[in-house]
Every structure is written in C-alpha cells, then in structure tokens.
Amino acid sequence: MRAAGLTKEFPSGDGTIVALDGVDLAIAPGEFVSVLGPSGCGKSTMLTIMAGLDAPTGGEVTIGDRPVTGPLLEAGVMFQRDLLLDWRTCEDNVLLQFQMRGLPTAPHRERARELLEMVGMSRFARRFPRELSGGMRQRVALCRALVHRPPLLFMDEPFGALDALTRENLNAELGGLAARAGTSVLFVTHGIDEAAFLADRVVVMSPRPGRIAGEVRIGLPRPRPVDVREDPEFVAHTGRLRRMLAQEGRPAATGEVGADA
Numbered sequence: 663m664r665a666a667g668l669t670k671e672f673p674s675g676d677g678t679i680v681a682l683d684g685v686d687l688a689i690a691p692g693e694f695v696s697v698l699g700p701s702g703c704g705k706s707t708m709l710t711i712m713a714g715l716d717a718p719t720g721g722e723v724t725i726g727d728r729p730v731t732g733p734l735l736e737a738g739v740m741f742q743r744d745l746l747l748d749w750r751t752c753e754d755n756v757l758l759q760f761q762m763r764g765l766p767t768a769p770h771r772e773r774a775r776e777l778l779e780m781v782g783m784s785r786f787a788r789r790f791p792r793e794l795s796g797g798m799r800q801r802v803a804l805c806r807a808l809v810h811r812p813p814l815l816f817m818d819e820p821f822g823a824l825d826a827l828t829r830e831n832l833n834a835e836l837g838g839l840a841a842r843a844g845t846s847v848l849f850v851t852h853g854i855d856e857a858a859f860l861a862d863r864v865v866v867m868s869p870r871p872g873r874i875a876g877e878v879r880i881g882l883p884r885p886r887p888v889d890v891r892e893d894p895e896f897v898a899h900t901g902r903l904r905r906m907l908a909q910e911g912r913p914a915a916t917g918e919v920g921a922d923a
C-alpha cells in the first residue's frame with residue numbers, strides 16, 4: 663500500500679487548517695509500520711485517509727495499482743475507544759465483522775472463539791462488555807479487528823487509554839498475532855516504546871502541517887520477546903526516536919508548540 667503526496671485541509675473559521683502537507687508512505691506486504699508524532703500532527707488524519715475512511719484534499723492512496731476510494735473491506739481497524747456494543751456478548755461483538763458485511767456468522771464462530779482464547783478471553787466469550795476492564799475490552803476489539811483475517815490493519819492509538827503493564831501485554835499479543843498472520847499494519851501512537859517494540863519501521867511526523875520528518879528501521883526479528891526492550895540495539899533505537907521527536911516538538915517560528923499531550 664502506498665500514500666503519495668497526501669495533503670488534507672480542513673475548513674476552519676478564518677480559513678483552512680492544513681493537517682497533512684505532502685505525506686509519502688509505503689507499507690510493504692507483511693510490514694509493520696508505526697507512526698509517531700506529537701498530538702495534533704495529523705496522525706489520525708493520515709490513518710483515516712489511508713484506510714479509505716476519508717478522502718485527501720490532494721495526493722492518492724493505492725494498493726498495488728488500485729486506488730483507494732472508499733472504506734477497505736479487506737482491512738481491520740481499531741481505535742483508542744473500543745467501540746464495543748454493550749448489548750452484545752464479547753463473541754457477538756467479534757462476529758459483528760461478518761454481519762456488517764452481510765455474511766453469516768455461524769461458520770466463523772469457531773475462529774472468533776480461537777482468537778478470544780489466544781488473547782486470554784475465552785472465559786468471557788459469553789459475557790457483556792460492561793463486565794470487563796478497559797484492557798479486556800481492547801482485547802475483544804483486537805479480536806474483532808482480526809477475525810476476518812484482514813491483510814491490512816489500521817490502528818489509531820489502540821492502547822492509549824490503558825495502564826502501562828496492560829499495554830505491554832497487549833503489545834506482545836498484537837506483535838505475535840500480526841507477525842504470525844503476516845498482516846501489514848499501520849500503527850499510530852505517541853508512545854516511543856510501543857512504536858519501536860512492534861514495528862519494522864517507525865516513521866516520525868512533524869507538528870502541523872504533518873509531514874514525514876524521518877524514520878528509524880528496527881532491524882530486530884519479529885515477533886519480539888517482551889525483554890527485547892532491554893536489548894542495547896532496541897535502546898539505541900528508542901533513544902534515536904526520542905531525539906527525533908524532541909527535535910520535532912520544538913516550538914515553531916509561529917510560537918506554536920507541537921506536543922500538547
């Protein structure tokens with residue numbers, strides 16, 4: 663998948679907000695790309711456009727030689743809010759993926775249960791989301807994003823609201839599932855550690871208007887063990903990303919500060 667020269671302008675009271683300004687980004691089959699950048703730099707805008715959920719003002723997104731012009735049926739998406747339906751059990755929330763596509767759910771129940779088991783949620787398959795913690799709810803949302811075996815996965819700060827330990831556990835689960843399935847992933851975060859832990863390549867964006875400011879290739883084999891975070895090579899990568907972000911987060915000439923969260 664490839665984004666070329668993406669720009670996005672939003673109308674605003676006294677003119678336009680330029681959210682993206684000439685973003686080029688390619689994701690190879692099976693590649694895991696993390697996007698790191700300060701709040702408001704255009705990460706969500708870029709992800710939304712690449713997933714076909716919004717149109718760019720300029721530039722285009724293609725998969726192979728096919729232009730992306732609408733929501734991608736072959737994609738999985740996951741956001742910071744889990745968006746589970748409270749009146750459906752966990753299993754039926756996962757199976758929603760098929761119902762939304764007008765497909766029968768029965769042939770996929772087994773697969774839904776397997777996935778829930780893989781993320782340690784089989785005991786809760788018949789329970790309702792309101793009975794679950796935030797981390798458990800995101801596990802269900804992860805299963806729902808993966809149940810139809812999407813070759814492409816778009817994730818926008820999916821673990822941003824979770825405590826550090828739960829987040830690490832979910833990073834490990836996602837890392838394993840994506841690597842085993844060979845899924846191409848676009849993962850947006852402002853967490854340096856999770857960006858590097860998961861990705862083959864971490865792309866750093868500049869503050870608005872969003873541009874790609876640089877990238878770091880994380881050459882460690884995937885999936886990675888939790889303690890890769892202590893590996894000197896990993897530490898060197900996160901250090902480099904921290905410096906790149908600090909550079910990008912500096913107040914611009916207008917006096918605007920990029921990072922507000």
Ligand SMILES: Nc1ncnc2c1ncn2[C@@H]1O[C@H](COP(=O)(O)OP(=O)(O)O)[C@@H](O)[C@H]1O
Pocket residue numbers: 672673679680681699700701702703704705706707708870
């Ligand atoms: N629908 C919209 N209408 C107007 N402005 C928007 C809209 N969506 C995003 N923006 C603006 O575009 C910029 C980038 O937003 P966003 O992509 O959400 O950033 P990020 O995800 O990196 O925090 C921000 O200044 C935001 O206020």
Ligand SMILES: [Mg+2]
Pocket residue numbers: 705706707818
């Ligand atoms: Mg965002």
